[in-house]
Amino acid sequence: MAPFRLRIEGRTFRDPTNREVTLRGINVAGDAKFPTSPDLPSHKSDCFYDGDNHSFSGRPFSIDEAHVHFSRLKRWGYNLIRYVFTWEAIEHTGPGKYDEDWVKHTIQVLRLAKGYGFYIFMDPHQDVWSRFTGGSGAPMWTVYACGLNPRAFPATEAAWVHNTYPKPAEYPKMIWATNYTRLACQVIFTMFFAGKEFVPKAVIDGKNIQDYLQDHFVGACRHLALRIQEAGDLENDVAIGWESMNEPNRGLVGYQDISVIPSEQKLQKGPSPTAWQAILLGSGRSCEMATWDFGGLGPYKSGTTLVDPKGEMAWLPADYDDSRYGWIRDPGWKLGECIWAQHGIWNPASDELLMKDYFAKDPDSGRKIDYEYFTNKWFMSYYRKHKTAITSVCPDAILFCQPPVLEIPPSLKGTEDDDPNMVFSPHYYDGVTLMMKKWNRYWNVDVFGLLRGRYYSPAFAIKVGETAIRNCFRDQLSAIRREGTDYMGNHPCIFTEIGIPYDMDDKYAYKTGDYSSQSSAMDANHFALEGSGANGYTLWVYTAENNHEWGDLWNGEDLSIVSIDDKILSMSPNADGTGKNSASASTTSSDDRNLKQTLSTTSMTTLRRSNTPAEIGSKPGYRAAEAYVRPSPIATVGNVTSYGFDLRNCTFTLALECKDAATEEVSTEVFLPEYHFPGDDISVEVSSGKWTISVDDADDGMIQVLRWQHEKGKQSLTVKGPKNRQGTSPGQEEEAPGYLEQCRQSGCVLM
Numbered sequence: 137m138a139p140f141r142l143r144i145e146g147r148t149f150r151d152p153t154n155r156e157v158t159l160r161g162i163n164v165a166g167d168a169k170f171p172t173s174p175d176l177p178s179h180k181s182d183c184f185y186d187g188d189n190h191s192f193s194g195r196p197f198s199i200d201e202a203h204v205h206f207s208r209l210k211r212w213g214y215n216l217i218r219y220v221f222t223w224e225a226i227e228h229t230g231p232g233k234y235d236e237d238w239v240k241h242t243i244q245v246l247r248l249a250k251g252y253g254f255y256i257f258m259d260p261h262q263d264v265w266s267r268f269t270g271g272s273g274a275p276m277w278t279v280y281a282c283g284l285n286p287r288a289f290p291a292t293e294a295a296w297v298h299n300t301y302p303k304p305a306e307y308p309k310m311i312w313a314t315n316y317t318r319l320a321c322q323v324i325f326t327m328f329f330a331g332k333e334f335v336p337k338a339v340i341d342g343k344n345i346q347d348y349l350q351d352h353f354v355g356a357c358r359h360l361a362l363r364i365q366e367a368g369d370l371e372n373d374v375a376i377g378w379e380s381m382n383e384p385n386r387g388l389v390g391y392q393d394i395s396v397i398p399s400e401q402k403l404q405k406g407p408s409p410t411a412w413q414a415i416l417l418g419s420g421r422s423c424e425m426a427t428w429d430f431g432g433l434g435p436y437k438s439g440t441t442l443v444d445p446k447g448e449m450a451w452l453p454a455d456y457d458d459s460r461y462g463w464i465r466d467p468g469w470k471l472g473e474c475i476w477a478q479h480g481i482w483n484p485a486s487d488e489l490l491m492k493d494y495f496a497k498d499p500d501s502g503r504k505i506d507y508e509y510f511t512n513k514w515f516m517s518y519y520r521k522h523k524t525a526i527t528s529v530c531p532d533a534i535l536f537c538q539p540p541v542l543e544i545p546p547s548l549k550g551t552e553d554d555d556p557n558m559v560f561s562p563h564y565y566d567g568v569t570l571m572m573k574k575w576n577r578y579w580n581v582d583v584f585g586l587l588r589g590r591y592y593s594p595a596f597a598i599k600v601g602e603t604a605i606r607n608c609f610r611d612q613l614s615a616i617r618r619e620g621t622d623y624m625g626n627h628p629c630i631f632t633e634i635g636i637p638y639d640m641d642d643k644y645a646y647k648t649g650d651y652s653s654q655s656s657a658m659d660a661n662h663f664a665l666e667g668s669g670a671n672g673y674t675l676w677v678y679t680a681e682n683n684h685e686w687g688d689l690w691n692g693e694d695l696s697i698v699s700i701d702d703k704i705l706s707m708s709p710n711a712d713g714t715g716k717n718s719a720s721a722s723t724t725s726s727d728d729r730n731l732k733q734t735l736s737t738t739s740m741t742t743l744r745r746s747n748t749p750a751e752i753g754s755k756p757g758y759r760a761a762e763a764y765v766r767p768s769p770i771a772t773v774g775n776v777t778s779y780g781f782d783l784r785n786c787t788f789t790l791a792l793e794c795k796d797a798a799t800e801e802v803s804t805e806v807f808l809p810e811y812h813f814p815g816d817d818i819s820v821e822v823s824s825g826k827w828t829i830s831v832d833d834a835d836d837g838m839i840q841v842l843r844w845q846h847e848k849g850k851q852s853l854t855v856k857g858p859k860n861r862q863g864t865s866p867g868q869e870e871e872a873p874g875y876l877e878q879c880r881q882s883g884c885v886l887m
Contacts, residue, residue: 142255142376144534144557147626148775149671153802155771158779159255159630159672160807161216162209165196166679166688166696168220168261169272171228177689178267179304185287187268187276192225193237197680199244205680206252208704211838212765213807217249217256218379218632218674224267224275226356230461231277234356239363246364250374257377257536258364259632260357263691264315264385265324269295271312272690273382277461278349281340282324283475285452292417293407293443294319294450298691310430310571311405312691316385319414319450323475325387326495329514333499334389337478339466350518354525361529377534378526379561379632380519383541389514390505391495394481400507402587404428404435407443412482412489417443418450419474419484430571433581433594451475508544515539516546516553523555536561536632537624542587542616549625556627559671560620563633564613566661573637575653580605584612602656609664617670628671634661635676638759639687639694646684646701649755658763659783666768666780675764683746684753697764701748702756705765705811762811767855770805770841773798777850786812786857793850798825803843806853810840813857821854822846 142157143150149157170177171190183190197205209217225238249256262273268286269279279286289295295315301307315321327335331346338345361378365371391398394411405428413423422444429438454472458465465471470478477484481494497504498513519537526533538561539545545562548554568580582590582597591597599608617629636657638645645651665673679688679696687694698704746753766781767788774794781788790806798804808818808829820827825846832841844853 140372140532142534144559144628147621147628147671149628151771153771155773155802155804156769156775157215157771158769158776159216159674160214160768161218161255161630161672161674162214162697163218163220163259163633163674163677164205164209165220166677166690166693167681168192168196168222168225169263169690170267171195171225176299177686178298178691179307179686179689181299181304184299185268185276187224188229190224190228191235191238192222192228193235193241195225195238195241196220196245199241199248201680202245202248205678206249206254208698209678210252210254212705212761213768213809213839215253215255215770216630216672216674217254218259219246219256220259220261220677221360222261222273223353223356224273226360227352228275230275231281231352231463232355234359239360242360243363243367243370246370246374247367250370254374255376256374257379257534258357258360258375259379259382260353261382263383264295264312264321267299268297269320269324270297270315270691274353278352279320279324280452280456280461281348281463282327282345283338283452283469283471284320284323284450285456286320288445288448288450289320291448292319292420292445292450293409294414294418295321296406307692308406309573309692313403314405314408317401317403317411317414318409319418321385322388322411322414325385326389327387329384329387329510329518330389334495335475335479337466337468338475339469340463342464342466350521354522357522358525358529361526361533365529371530372532375530377536377559378522378530379536380522380538382538383563384515384518384538385540386507386510386514388495389510390507392504393492394495395489395492402434405430407441409443412492415474415476415482416487417445419477420445420447420449421487422446432568432572432576432579449474507540511539511543511546516548519546520553532557534559536630538562538632542584545620545623547623549623554625558624558627560617560624560627560629561632562616562620562629564616564631565634566609566636566657569640569657570637573640575636575640575657577602577605577656580608582608582612584615588615602660606660606663609660610667613664613668613670617668629669631665631668631670631673633676634665634673635695636661637694638696638699639684643684643752645755645757646752647755649757651757651760655760655763658760662763662766663780667778683748685746685748697759697761699759700746701753702759705758705761765809765811767806767808767812770807773802773804773846774848774851781812784859786859788813788853788855790853791850792852794846794848797848798844798846800845803845804853806842806844806855808840808842808855813840813855815840817858819856823850823852825851827853 151157171192172194173191174183226234263271265271266274268276289297290300295318296311298307327338327345328349331338332344340348364375388411391411397410407425408428409425413425416423424440424442426437427439427441428435451474452471456471481491482489523535534557536559541563567583569575579598579600585591586594586597599605620629638654640653677695678698682688682696682699684701688696769776769779769790772792774792777791777793779790827842827844829842
C-alpha cells in the first residue's frame with residue numbers, strides 16, 4: 137500500500153511532516169455528465185432514449201489531452217481535484233453490467249494526475265437523479281425499475297429534460313433544478329431513501345426498491361474502488377477518499393400535505409405543481425397550476441397555466457416487458473397504475489385525494505418528519521451503507537459526508553458515526569447571482585440566515601453595498617462550517633461546490649471581452665472561502681469543452697473557469713501546454729535581492745475550435761482568471777489561524793501559530809502566482825525568520841512557492857505585488873504585454 141500523503145488530525149489535514157495542508161481545488165470535469173459515444177450534451181436529442189448503449193469511456197477527457205488540463209490546473213495553484221463521475225458511466229447497460237473500458241480509462245487518468253501531485257477524491261455525481269429525469273447520474277434502467285416511462289415525461293411534465301425540449305436554446309435557465317419537486321424525482325428519491333417505509337409494494341428480485349437501488353449504486357462505487365485498489369499505485373496516494381452522493385434529496389419524505397407547496401420549498405420556476413397535481417399529471421389528468429419566475433427577492437407567482445397530458449401516463453404500461461433487464465417485479469406491484477394509488481393515497485376512479493399526509497410521519501415510530509429527521513434516519517442509513525462498501529475495499533479512505541444541501545447536518549457528534557476519518561463537505565452558491573445570472577454589487581440576501589430563522593423579517597436579511605455582500609458571503613460560509621462542527625463533531629470542512637455563472641447579463645462578456653462582473657463575483661466568493669475558516673474547497677467547475685454558445689453543455693449552465701472560446705493562461709515556455717518545462721528553477725531570498733528568474737511568457741493553448749456564432753465568440757477574454765488564480769498556503773508548520781488575498785491591493789496575508797519552529801527542511805510553504813507576484817516586484821514582511829521564493833518545476837507543473845523558516849509561537853506573513861501591473865513579466869521582452877495588461881486590452885477589469 138502506498139504511504140499516506142494526507143491524513144486527518146482533528147479538524148485539519150496533515151502531510152507526512154505534520155504540516156497543516158490547505159486544499160485548494162476544482163471539480164474535474166463537467167464533461168463527465170454526458171456520454172462520449174454518442175457525444176450527447178444536453179441540448180442534443182439524437183438516440184437519447186438508447187441510453188443502455190451510451191458509453192462514457194473517454195470522459196472527462198482523453199488521455200492525450202489530460203496533460204494539458206492537469207498542467208493548467210497545477211500552474212494555477214490547485215492541489216485538490218473532486219473527480220466527477222456518474223453511476224451511469226459504470227453501469228449503463230443494465231444491472232450488474234460494468235463498463236470496464238470506462239473503468240480502465242479512469243485508472244489511466246488518475247495515474248496521470250498522480251504525476252502532478254494532486255490529491256483526488258471521487259464524486260459519484262448526480263443532479264435530479266439522471267439524464268433521463270433532466271439531470272445526470274443514474275442509468276436509464278433505474279427509471280424503468282421504478283415503474284416510470286421516461287418517454288412520457290415531456291407530456292406529463294414529470295421532468296423537464298433539456299434533451300427533449302422542443303427548442304433547446306430556449307430551455308429556461310435553472311429550471312432543471314425544479315425537477316426535484318416534479319413527479320419523477322419525487323417518486324425515485326422517495327423509493328431510493330425510504331422505499332421500505334413508504335413504497336412497500338415496490339419489490340424487484342425479492343428486494344424492496346430502496347435496497348435494490350442502493351445496493352446497485354454502492355456496488356458500482358465499490359467496483360470502481362476495487363479497481364483503483366487493484367491498480368496498486370493509486371490508493372491513498374492520489375485517490376485519497378470518496379464523497380457520499382452529490383446533493384441528496386428527500387423526495388416526498390416529510391411532506392405534511394401533498395396538496396400544497398411546502399413552505400420550505402424555496403425554489404419555484406415555470407409551471408409549479410403541488411405533489412398532488414404532479415401525481416394527477418403523471419396519470420394523464422390535466423391540471424391548472426401556478427407559474428413562477430425568479431426575481432431579485434426570490435421566486436414570485438407570475439400567473440397560471442393549464443397542463444394537459446391528454447391521457448398519457450408517466451407510468452410504464454401494463455404490458456411492459458420486464459425481461460429487458462432481467463429482473464422479476466413482484467406481482468403486488470402493478471404496472472400501468474400509479475404507485476401512489478396502489479398505496480391508497482388517492483382513488484383514480486374519482487380522482488379523490490385520500491391521504492394528503494401519507495408522508496408526514498415515520499410509519500415505524502409515528503414521529504413527525506422534518507428534513508432534519510429525514511437526514512438523521514434515511515440519509516444516514518444510506519451513508520453507512522456507502523461507507524461500508526468503500527471501506528471494505530479501501531479501509532483508510534477519507535469519507536466526504538455531504539448531507540442535503542443547506543439542511544441541518546446529521547447529529548453525529550459523540551456517536552459511532554463520529555468517524556475521525558470523515559470530512560464535512562457542504563455546498564454553497566450565491567443563489568441571487570446563480571438564478572439571475574447577474575452580479576448585483578448593490579444588494580444581496582443572507583439566504584442561510586433566513587433558512588435558520590435568524591431574521592424577524594426577510595427585509596432584515598438584505599445586505600446593501602459590495603462590502604456588506606462580501607462579508608455576508610463570508611459569514612454564511614463560516615456559519616455553515618460551525619454548524620457542521622456543532623452537529624457532526626470536530627472534522628475538516630471542504631466546500632465541495634461553489635462557483636459563479638459566466639454567462640451573466642445576457643452573455644455581455646462574450647460580446648465585449650469585459651469580464652469585470654465575473655471577476656467581482658469570483659473574488660467575493662474566494663474572499664468568503666478564505667475568511668470562513670474552512671480547510672479548503674473545490675470550485676465548480678472545469679469543463680474542457682465549454683463554449684460561449686452552450687456553456688458547460690449541460691442544461692444551460694455556464695460555470696466553467698475555462699472555455700474553448702476564451703484565452704487560456706499557460707506558464708510554460710512551450711506553447712503546447714503540456715507542462716513539460718525545461719526552465720531551470722531560480723530563487724529569490726531575503727538575503728539576495730538580485731533576482732534572476734526564468735519565468736515563462738503568458739500564452740494560451742486551445743485544444744479545439746468551436747462553432748460559436750461570431751457575436752458571442754469573437755471577443756475572447758481570460759474568464760476573470762485574476763480572481764481565481766490566487767495565492768494560498770500550501771503546507772503550514774503549526775496551524776493556520778487566518779489567511780486571505782486582497783485582489784484590489786494585490787496583498788496576501790497569513791497568520792499562524794506553531795509549537796515548533798519552521799526549518800529549512802520543514803518550512804511553511806505558500807503558492808504565489810506569478811500573475812500577481814512577478815519575481816522581481818515582490819515585497820515580503822515576516823514576523824520572524826527568513827524566506828525564499830523559488831520557481832520550481834515540481835510535479836510537472838511550474839509554480840512559484842514562498843518558503844518561510846520562522847520561529848515558534850504566533851507568526852505573520854504579508855506579501856505584496858504590484859497593484860497595477862502595467863509592464864511585463866520578468867524575463868519577457870519589453871513589448872510583450874504582461875498578464876494584467878492583456879486583461880485590460882481584452883476588457884477584463886479588476887476590482
